[in-house]
Amino acid sequence: MLSPLEHILAWFSGLSPTQRQDSAFLISSAMPGVTFAPMNPSMVEDFIDQVRQLNTSEEKEYGLILSLSILVENLLISKRRDPDGWKETRAKLEKLGKDESSEKFLQMAVEIELRGAQWVASCKKWEAMAALYLTDKALASKYMIAS
Numbered sequence: 370m371l372s373p374l375e376h377i378l379a380w381f382s383g384l385s386p387t388q389r390q391d392s393a394f395l396i397s398s399a400m401p402g403v404t405f406a407p408m409n410p411s412m413v414e415d416f417i418d419q420v421r422q423l424n425t426s427e428e429k430e431y432g433l434i435l436s437l438s439i440l441v442e443n444l445l446i447s448k449r450r451d452p453d454g455w456k457e458t459r460a461k462l463e464k465l466g467k468d469e470s471s472e473k474f475l476q477m478a479v480e481i482e483l484r485g486a487q488w489v490a491s492c493k494k495w496e497a498m499a500a501l502y503l504t505d506k507a508l509a510s511k512y513m514i515a516s
Contacts, residue, residue, distance in 0.1 A: 373434045373502045373511060374424060377441070378417060380498050384491055387484075389413045395444045400436060431512045438503050441495065450492035455485025 371379065384392060393416040397403045403419045406412055420437070424430045448454075459478045466474030501507070508514065 372430065373508060374420075374430050374437070376498050376502045377434065377437050378420065380491075380495055381417070383494065385487055386413075388487065388491060392441075392445060396437070396440045399440055399444065427512060431508065431514070434503065434508065438499065446492050446495055449485075449488040450496075452485065452489050455481060455489070458485070 381389065381392060390413055393413045394407055397412070397416050397419075398405045398407075400420075402423050403416060406415065409415060420433060424433055459481050462474050462478035462481060465471065466478060
């Protein structure tokens with residue numbers, strides 16, 4: 370059976386390559402104990418390795434779970450779960466493309482719709498995983514913490 374930390378890392382590993390890079394960049398820049406190296410071509414793998422290296426005890430694992438959960442929720446999920454936000458961004462890019470006669474902005478509008486759909490799906494997967502493995506009750510039971 371996977372630990373809650375491994376469920377988080379499995380979710381992370383299931384993201385598209387672009388999403389993994391984006392997530393590793395955002396989370397590693399804010400996560401204590403993780404070295405932030407945006408120009409490193411193996412940034413994603415290094416991020417996962419560093420998280421695993423920080424997991425030296427059950428207490429540290431619990432702290433990593435809490436830290437990662439809060440960072441993922443605040444830096445990723447809360448900003449990317451809403452399909453309407455992505456539609457709004459697409460509309461703004463389309464308007465810019467038409468106003469400026471810019472194919473670049475029109476292409477970005479098409480790309481943002483796909484990116485948005487991927488993020489909405491990834492957010493739903495996070496929420497389903499978190500509801501099973503990252504609740505206060507689930508963590509208190511696993512880590513013998515008084516709730």
